[in-house]
Amino acid sequence: MSRPAPPHRHDVWIALAGLAGGLFGIAFGLYTVNPGRDHGPAVLVGLLMMCGAELLRRTAPVWALGVAVVALVLDVVTGGLLAVLVMFTDVLYATTLYGPSRVARALAPGSVVFSVAATVGTLAWLRTPEALLLGVLAAGVTATPVWTGLMLRQHREAAAAERLRAEQTALLAEMDRAQAVAAERSRMARELHDRVANHLSAIAIHATAALTLDERDAARDALGVIRENSTQGLAEMRRLIGLLREAGGGHAVEASPSLDGLDALLRHAERAGAAGGLTFTGLDERPPRAARLSAPVELAAYRIVQEALANAVKHAAPGEVTVLLRQDAKALTVTVTSPFHERTPSRAPGAGAGLVGMRERVDLLGGAFAAGPADADRWRVHAELPLGEGKSPA
Numbered sequence: 034m035s036r037p038a039p040p041h042r043h044d045v046w047i048a049l050a051g052l053a054g055g056l057f058g059i060a061f062g063l064y065t066v067n068p069g070r071d072h073g074p075a076v077l078v079g080l081l082m083m084c085g086a087e088l089l090r091r092t093a094p095v096w097a098l099g100v101a102v103v104a105l106v107l108d109v110v111t112g113g114l115l116a117v118l119v120m121f122t123d124v125l126y127a128t129t130l131y132g133p134s135r136v137a138r139a140l141a142p143g144s145v146v147f148s149v150a151a152t153v154g155t156l157a158w159l160r161t162p163e164a165l166l167l168g169v170l171a172a173g174v175t176a177t178p179v180w181t182g183l184m185l186r187q188h189r190e191a192a193a194a195e196r197l198r199a200e201q202t203a204l205l206a207e208m209d210r211a212q213a214v215a216a217e218r219s220r221m222a223r224e225l226h227d228r229v230a231n232h233l234s235a236i237a238i239h240a241t242a243a244l245t246l247d248e249r250d251a252a253r254d255a256l257g258v259i260r261e262n263s264t265q266g267l268a269e270m271r272r273l274i275g276l277l278r279e280a281g282g283g284h285a286v287e288a289s290p291s292l293d294g295l296d297a298l299l300r301h302a303e304r305a306g307a308a309g310g311l312t313f314t315g316l317d318e319r320p321p322r323a324a325r326l327s328a329p330v331e332l333a334a335y336r337i338v339q340e341a342l343a344n345a346v347k348h349a350a351p352g353e354v355t356v357l358l359r360q361d362a363k364a365l366t367v368t369v370t371s372p373f374h375e376r377t378p379s380r381a382p383g384a385g386a387g388l389v390g391m392r393e394r395v396d397l398l399g400g401a402f403a404a405g406p407a408d409a410d411r412w413r414v415h416a417e418l419p420l421g422e423g424k425s426p427a
Contacts (some may be wrong), residue, residue: 040088047123048087054116055080065113079108083120090127095136098128122178129182137183144179148172219393291331292317292358295338299356302342310351311372313342319360326365330418333394334358334367340387341369341414349412350374364400365418373412391416 040048058064059076082104089097101124108117125144129137152168299313306313326334338356345354352372359366388404391414395402400418407413 038092041091044088044090044092047090047120048084051087051116051120052080052084054119055084055114058114058116063115065109065115065118076108076112076114079104079106079111079117080114082107083117083124086124087120090124091131094124094128094132097124098132098136101125118174122174125175126178126182129179130186137186140179141183144172144176148176222390290335292326292334292338294335295356295358298335298339298342302346302354306346306349306354309346309349311345311349311354312352313354313356315356315358317358319358319365323360324362324420326360326420329398330365330420333398333418334365334416336394337367337391337414337416338369340391341371344387344414345369345371345412350410360420362420364420367414367416367418369414370407371412373406373410 059080064076082100086097086101086104089100101121105117105121108114125140129140148168148171151171152165155167156165295315295317299315302311302313342354342356349371350373354369354371357366357368357370359368391404392402395416395418398418399421400416402416404414405412
């Protein structure tokens with residue numbers, strides 16, 4: 034069983050001040066009932082009980098109110114100290130402010146009913162205008178502290194609700210910021226992979242070929258491809274660094290690549306895949322007057338073709354790689370097929386990040402993506418990109 038909480042230090046001071054006021058009233062005969070006579074030590078009972086109720090005003094307000102009601106009745110019977118009456122109003126105020134909400138809601142109309150009943154009762158009993166003063170006194174003792182505590186309680190609850198709302202808003206803002214950071218990191222990872230990793234793969238493939246071939250001309254060609262891809266990889270890295278610095282430095286941003294550069298992609302793949310016995314063919318079957326693609330769709334299609342060609346250079350069996358573009362009123366379709374054989378060794382290591390990046394780009398546009406064996410000897414990468422606005426820019 035848990036021990037009751039000790040009284041608040043402010044409540045202790047209030048109780049001591051009430052005790053001092055009560056003893057002062059006893060010493061000078063400041064009674065509200067029969068002030069001209071000596072009431073004896075019995076008046077101390079109500080005073081001490083009310084001081085005890087003050088000690089419980091925060092830690093146990095409902096109990097404090099019960100004790101205060103009994104103490105007030107005893108005090109009225111034994112003489113009626115003014116200090117006890119003042120402390121009773123404070124207990125009512127504290128019970129409304131610190132007690133359970135249902136008690137506070139019950140005290141508010143209850144105090145009004147008691148004040149009206151006291152006024153009507155005294156008027157019916159005394160039948161004099163002075164009886165209204167007793168009604169005013171009853172309202173001052175009960176309704177005034179209760180409604181004051183209720184208004185302060187409502188202000189505190191409103192302030193607490195505003196603080197909670199502010200904390201929830203800050204939490205949502207932090208969650209949005211974290212999601213934005215994660216999305217930006219994913220976008221940067223895709224761009225870095227698409228811009229640089231393909232050149233590094235070509236360098237690795239041709240470096241391996243240069244080390245294994247004894248022919249001088251073949252080694253020279255391999256070194257030429259290595260030099261070309263190294264230069265292009267450095268240029269792409271500089272462009273990416275420029276993009277990352279653009280927001281703070283105000284540099285011009287390079288235009289995003291588009292499908293107009295498909296022939297250049299095929300020529301680059303042709304040079305990189307020559308050592309693996311690969312040839313590349315592009316088939317653009319889009320209508321001559323097809324709707325112009327939005328920048329996110331154009332960039333996503335370009336990157337998907339670029340990554341699919343890079344994967345073919347690294348993993349495809351010797352043969353023909355085909356890139357097919359089709360477009361209708363609803364979507365752009367990109368299909369890349371390459372020779373496939375399970376026993377063909379990879380020419381460069383891969384971690385699967387390319388397929389993940391392609392799928393993410395398609396998902397951001399709300400499209401469909403599939404990659405896998407098309408039949409016994411062909412591998413297919415297929416993406417459908419809706420022409421409308423996607424979830425967010427790629």
